[in-house]
Amino acid sequence: MSKTVIDNIVIQIKKSKYFSIIVDSTPDNTKVDQLTIIIRYITDNSSIIERFVGFLKSVGHKGEDMETALIQHFTDLDINFKNCRGQSYDNASNMSGIYNGLQARIKRISKQALFVPCAAHSLNLVGSNAAEATSEGTRFFFNTQMVFNFFSSSTSRWELLEKYLNKIEGSLSIKNLCKTRWSSRYDVCKSLNIGYKEILNVLEVIYSDKNQ
Numbered sequence: 001m002s003k004t005v006i007d008n009i010v011i012q013i014k015k016s017k018y019f020s021i022i023v024d025s026t027p028d029n030t031k032v033d034q035l036t037i038i039i040r041y042i043t044d045n046s047s048i049i050e051r052f053v054g055f056l057k058s059v060g061h062k063g064e065d066m067e068t069a070l071i072q073h074f075t076d077l078d079i080n081f082k083n084c085r086g087q088s089y090d091n092a093s094n095m096s097g098i099y100n101g102l103q104a105r106i107k108r109i110s111k112q113a114l115f116v117p118c119a120a121h122s123l124n125l126v127g128s129n130a131a132e133a134t135s136e137g138t139r140f141f142f143n144t145q146m147v148f149n150f151f152s153s154s155t156s157r158w159e160l161l162e163k164y165l166n167k168i169e170g171s172l173s174i175k176n177l178c179k180t181r182w183s184s185r186y187d188v189c190k191s192l193n194i195g196y197k198e199i200l201n202v203l204e205v206i207y208s209d210k211n212q
Helices: 002-016 063-077 102-109 119-131 135-152 155-165 184-194 196-208
Strands: 019-027 033-042 048-057 084-088
Touching: 002 033, 002 048, 019 063, 033 063, 048 063, 063 102, 084 102, 119 135, 135 155, 135 184, 155 196, 184 196
Parallel strands: 019 084
Antiparallel strands: 019 033, 033 048
C-alpha cells in the first residue's frame, strides 16, 4: 500500500517537474532520530500540494550526512534533485549554515533551490530570546526545568510522581522544555499548574523518605 501511494506521488512530482523540500528531524518515542522529508509541488490546476515521502533513521546531524541521505533517498525515488527549486528548514547551523549547512550543500546541486527559513521556528526563537532577556523569565524557566530534571533523573521518583498525577482526571505528565519550540513552555507551565498540589505531595513524601 505505502509503495503504491509513494509511486503515485512520484508520478505527480515528475509531471510537475519542479518541487521544493521541507526537512526536519526529531527523535521518536523510542529515542531514534527520524529525518522527515516533505515535498511541495504545484499541479496542473495550480493547486499547491505537500506530500510526505519518507522517514530516514539516524542519518546524523551534520549537513554532509543529511545531504548524502537526502540525495540517496531521491535517487531511490527516481526524482531528479536538480529540479529542486526551494528548501525550508529550521535555523540550526547544520541546516541553515551559509557554508556547510544543508541548504548551502543543496544549492551546490541545484543553484535555484531558494532557502526559506522556517517562520514558526524563527518566531519561537524570538519569543524564547525575549523571555530570557529578563532575569525573572530566566529564573522562572530554569526552575521549571529543574523540576523535570529532578524527577526524570530517577526512575523511582518518576514512578512515584506518575502515581500521584494519575489521581488527576485526564492524562497529565510534567514536560521537558524545548529550547527551539516556544510553545513547549505553555505545556510545561500548564502541567505544573494543574499538577501543582500533587507535585508538592510527592516532594513531601520524598523529603520524608530517608532512602531518597
